[in-house]
Amino acid sequence: MLAFDLPRRLVAEGLGTALLVATVVGSGIMAETLTKDVALALLGNTLPTGAILVVLITILGPISGAHFNPAVTLVFALKRELSVGTGLLYVLAQIAGGIVGTIMAHLMFALPILDVSLKARTGSSQWFAEGIAAFGLVATILAGIRFQKDAIPWLVGLYITAAYWFTASTSFANPAVAIARSLTNTFSGIRPHDLPGFILAEFCGALVGLAVMSWLLRPERDAPALNPEAQL
Template sequence: MNHFRRFAAEGVGTALLLAVVVGSGIMGERLSDGNDAIALLGNTIATGAALVVLIHIFSPVSGAHFNPAVTMMALLRRELPGSTAAVHVVAQFLGAIAGVWLAHAMFAEPLLQVSTKLRDGPSQGLSEFVATFGLIGTILGTARSRPAFVPVAVGLYITAAYWFTASTSFANPAVTVARSLSDTFAGIAPSSAPLFIAAQLTGALAAVLFFGWLFKEEPST
């Protein structure tokens, strides 16, 4: 597959995903009259639904990773060469930042922002580890049993993980960096981002190791 097409798919797909995450957060906050639960519910439904659609659209071109942790999984499993993985990751970070700016523009917010929303502490790191571990497990397990169901499974898992994790399940280093550039409902302070990213990458690595062992085909005797 042409690297330019992969770059376009990962970049545009990730941009649209972040536009949904941040835009629905802004809309939810504006319409909820201060009720954070209602705002989060709107944010959750929009994100889960968009993931299903975006993965269906872009997966034939790039696999629709939209997430450096997912690309790392593919690299560790030797499903992508290093050069292709690098194209994906660069496109994901650039696309994520562009998506945040797009959401700001649509809601007449200042384009350039820095979040002040602290998300600190061991519970937040553990939440991101669990969220990313579960995401990678969802992809690997569903791809093994029902490949066509992966987009729906990912959307459903992220919808659930918004609510069962204390961090609201970022589970994505590119999303984390981009959301640090939005001082809105979906934001995260830059000082909180390193913990999230470290936990996400560790969770992804743990999932690759665990599910690789769990699903390993036994040699026939």
């Protein structure tokens, strides 16, 4: 049971998502400003994102669980570790925080407060990639909690760093972040009408991840106990 009251947990979720999006959008703007090499710009977008996830999960995880992601919140609600009402409030805080994060990034780089993206990200390969990205994120979180809970910040940060490069979609893996990124017409943006495919794929990937990992991590209750004398 988390020791922090709901208002502080919601602020932690909103703040964490805001800082995450500010990092994603801000590093994308900086990378695009400094280089015209798309691969180098993507690297400049990737490393800060992975790094900030390590920081945010470490400092805010003890308060709210550091979901920063409606798909992750759905997983924990289905696991009955979060009530439906609290889960919905988490999602609202995440979406609001993500939008604030985009605004923060724009203000830092003297851009319009919000600017609807024109960057096309659509098609079956992109949607499949987002499903894989969300599946892997949920698998990383659930297995990490089971086997190496203290390593969760690093596991998630490293997974997202890798997924930026092995997925065709550059691994949004997060509906709240996707919504926020639709409001920036910069390197990390996505057109608003491309959002439904991404968001649906992210939730589907997360649900498949929950199903697979619930089976994979289930204790083998029917396994016979080892007889110490049999080992002699």
